[in-house]
Amino acid sequence: MTGQGQSTAAGSAAWSTVFRHVRYENLVxxxxxxxxxxLAxxxxxxxxxxxxxxxxxxxxPKYKGILHCLTTIWKAEGLRGLYQGATPNVWGAGLSWGxxxxxxxxxxxYKTEGRAEQLTPVEYLISAAEAGAMTLCITNPLWVTKTRLMLQYGGVVNPSQRQYTGMFDALVxxxxxxxxxxxxxGFVPGLFGTSHGALQFMAYEWLKLKHNKHTNRLPEAQLSTAEYISIAALSKIFAVAATxxxxxxxxRLQDxxxxxGGVLDVIIKTWRKEGISGFYxxxxxxxIRVTPACCITFVVYENVSHLLCDLREKKVS
Known part of the structure; x- marks a missing residue:
């Protein structure tokens, strides 16, 4: 076999190894x-x-608190106002999580193939960070669009600002x-933001493993809905507080x-005008939003993926 033929065969084998670990169930x-x-x-x-x-x-507009903000938007723009930016948010969230x-x-x-032991917390962290960076490369335009649509204030007329009629109009x-x-x-801070997902997934996987070990179950055993909710909530709160x-x-960059002028400019101006509280x-x-959202996402994900995997196994058998 020629060198080129060997190289092609090696490349095909490598791609075959990678695609063997791809599961559409995880995406769906x-x-x-x-x-x-x-949506909720x-x-x-x-x-x-x-x-x-x-x-x-x-x-x-000036808001006194969460409830005042919600009622002000509702009075000015109704349900439509409360769901400004929902289209790119749902597209972005669905695509991002998938x-x-x-x-x-x-x-x-891929990393656990041929290994008897589970990944370490650091390996979970790196795997989640890699997945987050790959996802952000595809979805960042949707997040910019979502932010722009959410920051169109009802009743505020500003001719110098372009107005968007929807997601595709904003993208164009x-x-x-x-x-x-x-x-x-916002791509650069978004990349830093992959640390959020990485920390969340690391904590989620670690807590699942520890819980299954504590209850004398297999590492990948399916949990109850209440157990998924508790573990997802704890991992999310930990990640939010950290990042x-x-x-x-x-x-602010996407506004x-x-x-x-860039990430550093935002940080300096926010610090000078608002101090540490400005960053929070x-x-x-x-x-209030992400904790139940995370719980819903993980419960739906775990149950749908287990259902689809069971269906695959039944077809094979």
Whole structure:
């Protein structure tokens, strides 16, 4: 066999090894969980974004708290106002969770092939970070679009700002006026944000393993809904507490009302004007939203993936 033939065969074998670990069940289950959780809790995400960019700019409405924000938006714009940015949020969340679980489980399966022991917490952390970076490369334009739509304030007329009629209109206008660079605003803090998912998945996997060991079950044994909810909530709270400031920085970079020179410029200006509390604006509505959202996502994901895997096994047998 020639050198080129050997190289081609080796490449084919490598790709065959990679694709052996890919499971469509993870993608479908992740999309299902992400879509359902974000449809249910989108208004709280809207509140979080509004508070995260609250920097005293006159164009922004002033809110006294979470409830006041929700009622103000409801009175001014109704249900439609509470679901501003819902389309890219649902698309983005569904695609992000689907791809995240898809990449993460493929990477995890690849790393555990031929090993008797489970991955270490650090290996879970690295696997989740890799999956997060790959997912963000695909989904960042949807997050920019979501932020822009959420920051269109009802009743505020500002001719200097472009208005968007929906997700696709926003995508087209951002690309037209700002290019690819505009669609990838907030990408750098988003990459730092993969540490959020990495920490969450590390904690989730570690807690599942410890719980199954404590209850004398197999490491990959299916848990009850209550157990999934408890473990998902604990892992999410841990990750949010550790990484929330990057979400504020990303939201401010993606905002159409203020122009920043980059990540460092956002950090310096936020620190000078608002201090440390500026980096935690919106954390209360964020925790109220993401904790149940995470629980819904993981419960739906685990149950749908187990159901689909059982169906696959029945077909094979």
């Amino acid at each position: 289950a992740g999309v299902s969980g992400g879509v359902l959780s974000n 809790l989108h208004p709280l995400d809207l509140v979080k974004i509004r508070f995260a960019v609250s920097d005293g700019l006159e164009v922004r 791809l995240y679980f898809f990449f993460y489980n493929a990477i995890k399966s 206008k951002i690309y037209k006026y700002e290019g690819v660079r505009g669609l990838y605003k 929330y400031p990057y979400q504020v920085v990303r939201a 159409q009302h203020v122009s920043y 604006k919106g954390i209360a509505p964020n925790l």
